[in-house]
Amino acid sequence: MSLQFMITVTLNGLTLAALYFIVASGFSLIFGLMRTVNMAHGSLYMIGAYVGFSVFDSLYASNATAGYAWYVGLLAGVVAAAVAGVVIQVVFLGWMQGQELRQALVTIGLSIIIADQLLAHFGGNPFQFFAPDALFGPTPVPVIGRYSTFRLFQIGLALAVGVGLWLLLNKTRLGIMVRAGVDDRQMLAACGVNVPLISVATFALGAGLAGLGGVIGATAQPVALGVDVKFLLTSLVVVIVGGMGSIGGTAIGAILIGVAEQWGQALFPTYSVILTFAIMVAVLAVRPQGLLGRTGR
């Protein structure tokens, strides 16, 4: 096994981890504040990808707008997912706050409907975004020669999301309220904070991250039906491993799962899924709350 091969596989793992982190951090954020396991998170990813693509596709067709089609598509995907998230939170989840299993069941029902409606409106054909010129093609990288620019951009974006979330949660007023809500919702409400509003904002942010992941993921690889299940599964495994509601834990979980998945596929393709679950089971055996998760509330 050459050094070049090892670096390429690891880089592939890290770029995948970057995408996983973007998606799963939204999942984790929503879980952290509201204890809602959003089973429709994969559907929000799909909404981001599909809506983003339909906007991108119409702009890309004309030469005048092709240059910024991807950026507009990205924005549209994020906004669409965020709006869908707000609707889910306001119409369904907000008033059953605290009934965790019921919320999970409701979002399962929503995910069935959303997947079917997306199929009805957009058809089942796979599609893929074309990355904008600035991110298209390879970039020279030492040792391995060159590597996809867009995939490197993915890592940068994940870092930006991670830093942005950290700043938001630790340095802003909204972040302080979110963290207070994680610790004690009722006390926060008693302090005069509009907790339902904070919840909607958090849900929009988490859903928007899923939509962002949708557009990024659909640029790196073609999107087909069933991708919602894959990303729901990934989000679940990443936060189970990393620790529920912890952004740092999500990052560690995403890196572990992403790198393990790529190495597994490189070394023993037909058994690679087992490696992912071996990690999950091992973490559960030692730390049921996840690597950086806290016990209790």
Added chain:
Amino acid sequence: MILMSRTQWAVTALALAILAVLPLLLPDFWLSGILGRSLIYGIVALSITFLASYGGFISLAQTMLAGIAGYTVAILAPTAIPAGQNAVSYWLAMPLAVLAATLAGAVVGLIAIRTRDIYLLMITLALAVGFSLFAQSNIDWFNGYEGIRNVVGPELFGQPFRAHAVFYYVALTVSALLYLMVLYVVRTPFGLVLQGIRDNPRRVSALGFDVAVHRIAAFAMAGFIAGCGGVLITFYNIGITPGSIGMTATVNVLVMSVIGGLGHPIGAFIGAVIFTLIDTFAATIYDRDRFNTLIGLVFLGIVVASPDGVLGLGKRLTGWRKQRDAGDGGTPH
């Protein structure tokens, strides 16, 4: 030991008697296409309902356990295409399949031993989807995406297993036995401890019972139930594919349990019948291609309006309430 009150015995006996004479009245399509199918999927739903109702665990791994039994019987089946190298008689393959599901159930219980509620749901869902992805990517054992075909089941009384009447009576007998087994087990000391764990694990632990062992045993028993269903489902579908045990299948069985109601084991079969009817006749009430939207809406409506399913709805409508609120324990409330 009293399993049911006298009225409940009478209702159960009457229902079984009606189900037993139905083959004389119903066309074959209804027999195996609706009732037989409802019964075999109802068995898998029963394993969810058993865990939820008496243990307070909502496990989404039950379709996976049915799939483990299905794949075991398919790999060992003498008629399977592609043929396995370890083909044995169906009469050996079936008990081995159920045994495999029982052991796998215990393993799921072991993996999830320290988790409850929503965490349990997440972990069992992850395991279930992971297993179907694994089956899909593995050629050596599971023949990848295509799965294993032509698993027709043994001959019974000189008739093929899938003959409508044979299949129906086998499904009915197995369902009835498993249903009565659940009702029996929950009255045994083991079942009582299980319900104690549902209500207050720490107190049960303080009384000197080993909570972990009881949990694992409950999951193993649920694995046994799901395994019986999995074998029958594999014969019904004449084979097994990764798609038939994936996320959609997992959610479908959950939908059955929840629509029927997680408060009592019979809810599993009620839910399965409702689900199968909607599935079969969606074309006539709504666009066939949009069946998933319809079932999603029904599921959503049930969860939003009546978290304890049709059973709970029925109870509320008739104003009849049992002493135990069906909403406590693991059922969504």
